[in-house]
Amino acid sequence: MPANLSLIQSRLTALHKEMSEVKNVFSQRLERIHPENKKSSLNFLKYLILRKNDIRKLQEHLHATGLSSLASGESHIHRQIQVTLQHLGTRFKRLDSCTLEFGNKKIAKSSVRLFGEVQAEWPSSVMVTFDASFLEEKKLVDELLKSGMGVARINCAHDDEAVWLKMVEKIQAASKQTGIPCKIHFDLAGPKIRTVLLGKGKKKGKVKVHPDSLVWLSETGKGFDRKDTVISPNEPGVIESLRAGDRVFIDDGMIYGKVEQVDSGKASVRIERISSRKSVIKAEKGLNFPYTTLDIPSLTEFDRACLPFVCTYADTVGFSFVRTAQDIADLRAAMREFREDTPPVILKIETHEAVVNFPELVLEGMVEQDFGVMIARGDLAVEIGFERLVEIQEEISWLCEAAHVPVIWATQVLENLHKSGLPSRAEITDAGRAATAECIMLNKGPHTLELLKTLESIAKRVAALRIKNRLSLRPLKIVADFLAR
Secondary structure (H helix, E strand, O other): OOHHHHHHHHHHHHHHHHHHOHHHHOHHHHHOOOHHHHHHHHHHHHHHHHHOOOOHHHHHHHHHOOOOOOOOOHHHHHHHHHHHHHHOOOOOOOOOOOOHHHHHHHHHHHHHHHHOOOOOOOOOEEEEEOOHHHHHOOOHHHHHHHOOOOEEEEEOOOOOHHHHHHHHHHHHHHHHHHOOOOEEEEEOOOOOOEOEEOOOOOOOOEEEOOOOOEEEEEOOOOOOOOOOEEEEOOOOOHHHHOOOOOEEEEOOOOEEEEEEEEEOOEEEEEEEEEOOOOOEEEOOOEEEOOOOOOOOOOOOHHHHHHHHHHHHHOOEEEEOOOOOHHHHHHHHHHHHOOOOOOOOEEEEEOOHHHHHOHHHHHHHHOOOOOEEEEEEHHHHHHHHOHHHHHHHHHHHHHHHHHHOOOEEEEOOOOHHHHHHOOOOHHHHHHHHHHOOOOEEEEOOOOOHHHHHHHHHHHHHHHHHOOOOOOOOOOOOHHHHHHHOO
């Protein structure tokens, strides 16, 4: 046997043996998995085994010898390895039962349960974020349904139950009128970590800063000079979690600083970079602490207060700022107080901690029959760094495919088109990538109908070319961290 083929056989045999032990190694974790997800969870764990290794050279040898590479084998990785070994003369009594067909069908069935049937002309489902202004438009919701909307998203961070009920009734009436079904998705608000100006700039709602400015984080304005810039993060427990050197991002990362000192309920932050044209910190802007483990609950008291209404009307529930497996268990337990057949949870991946814990989140998600993952790229980009967004969103997509979990691609899809009516060239390319997900989420904007028409055209073209790219398959740190625990 040529040296390359011998090397390939040796490497694949080692992977096959390690994957064959997954059921024993992870037996306790697998006991809690829903029966419908047993096969998928095994495939997911086997894919983690693959991705803890650096198999770039193996990939090159597979391509060079004309054998099937391991790229695009996420949904059936063990069987892919076994079939390749068969070509090299290895014989198996039986092949792994998780096939490409099984993986595709599993994701498709879960997607239908989460998002409904895809409209005939669309390869993906479309989730449209509702705005209170939609209630004033007589035919808008009808047109949205006819243009491809299959899921209506209601964000609990805005409006109130009275408005949400009107939205639900409007959606249901339009669905009945058009004969087009529509799922209703509620996003829980999660922790509202927003800037509240307590000192200078409080009346105007903004305060001027510059690089090297000193800003204070505190839950109260007491004990500061009137000239001090004092900001409350709006959530108790944040300041106590901070340490000197921690990074602080304000207003989607437009302003960046570092914690210099933490002392008795207050933290000083030195501003290091301002990317905005106007060097001001405004009230009600987002605060991110990407490398800080915040001692605050992901499921807030406000979220809990929303659950009776949400559990009454929701087909799916978005869990904002989920960080740990225990968060998921807590939300499901809270929902069972109001509804035995709890709506499926959509995990919104938007924090650094959620990325680090992603394998744990997926396995906890599999405890129930259905769940989904939303790549919430807004806060996620700030949390992990904009330069890492492409890398991380792809890793999440691969891991979800290995687990046969539907993905929602969210945040700023065709954003310029949505707001101004004219798309940028870069976002057309981004929309093409979005169309490979099981569902695409659209934010609010005045040009939603135009966006849907453009997105449909892009999605159709991408679907015609929907072939997985050849991947180098370098090791994933997410996986290495998980398997090292």
